Amino acid sequence: MITLKNINKSFGELDVLNDISIQFEAGKTNLIIGQSGSGKTVLLKSIIGLLDVDTGYIYYDDRDFTNMNFKDKKEIRKEMGMVFQGGALFDSLSVEENVKFPLDMFSAMSEDEKKERVSFCLDRVDIKKAHKLYPAEISGGMQKRVAIARAIALNPRYLFCDEPNSGLDPVTAIVIDQLIQEITKEYNMTTIINTHDMNSVMEIGEKILFINKGVKAWEGCSDEIFDTENQALNNFVFASNLFKKIKSKL
Incomplete structure (x- = not known):
């Protein structure tokens, strides 16, 4: 389990992440989605320690990763797969x-x-x-x-995937999604996937964090997306004609 509490990150005067709190669960495929420039890549880099957050806390289970020294962070990185x-x-x-x-x-x-x-x-x-x-x-x-x-x-106890389906055909992408989900459950890992692939969202989105303009705009699972009234999420997920048609038939 990885827990974020009130995460903020800026670059100069540009606020990229604003007060993001969420718990990513073990044994589930946790997805971070959002438009390009929404802050999802910065969030993933912050979680694994490639970037330091300005304020807030990141916990690996009950361990405060944010305030660890370099030696202790290195030990946790041995528990990560990427x-x-x-x-x-x-x-x-x-x-x-x-x-x-x-x-x-x-x-x-x-x-x-x-x-x-x-x-x-x-x-x-x-x-x-x-x-x-x-x-x-x-x-x-x-x-x-x-x-x-x-x-x-x-x-590893924690698995991070950055756009794992990038460059793959749809059939192969589904196979990779299923493989990641199977391994996550098999080893009870906390898996966090940064993606813009809506097929992945629908197929393996057991927990989804939607970031819009650096803010946590929605949290839920794939089964709840079709019923959401969050306009920003609807605009993002149902941008393609295919998903518009699917939603219209529900």
């Missing part, structure tokens, strides 16, 4: 070497233990015969699977 936009695999490393990378950096495993863990993680994301291939030799969907395998290599 799926970056585009996958962000190392081009010069093979698939199995990419997954092994965090184990080399942060674990005290033997080489045999690392090899076993890499095989387990790749099997879990259904990568069977690509261990020795390089990122340029596999599809975009497979690259995302490998990125997920790398993110769970250290068995």
Whole structure:
């Protein structure tokens, strides 16, 4: 569980986040949505500590991440997994070497233990015969699977995904969504996904935070979106003709 209390963040005179409070639950896919420039990326970077908030508190379970020293924050970062936009695999490393990378950096495993863990993680994301291939030799969907395998290599308590479906076709995007949701429940992780993909919102939005102009404008789940009277959220979610038609038939 990750809890935010009264988070504020500014850059100079520009207020980006204003008094945001929410609790992201373990075992659920928690989504942050909003238009470009709404502040959702700044919020995600603040949660993982890439940016310091001006005021407010971020708790990892009952641990105050905001006021920790560098050493203690580093320990919590060992409990985090990250799926970056585009996958962000190392081009010069093979698939199995990419997954092994965090184990080399942060674990005290033997080489045999690392090899076993890499095989387990790749099997879990259904990568069977690509261990020795390089990122340029596999599809975009497979690259995302490998990125997920790398993110769970250290068995994290917290998983962060930044636009995990970026650049994927709709069918592959659904597969990646389902995989993230399955792994979240399987390991009871606190998963936070930064996305603008409305299919993801509808498919796996178990808890959704909608940010509008730096303010928490709505909180709920996918089942509640069709009934909301929040005009800003309606304008965002039902911008496409497809979702307009779906809502009109309900």
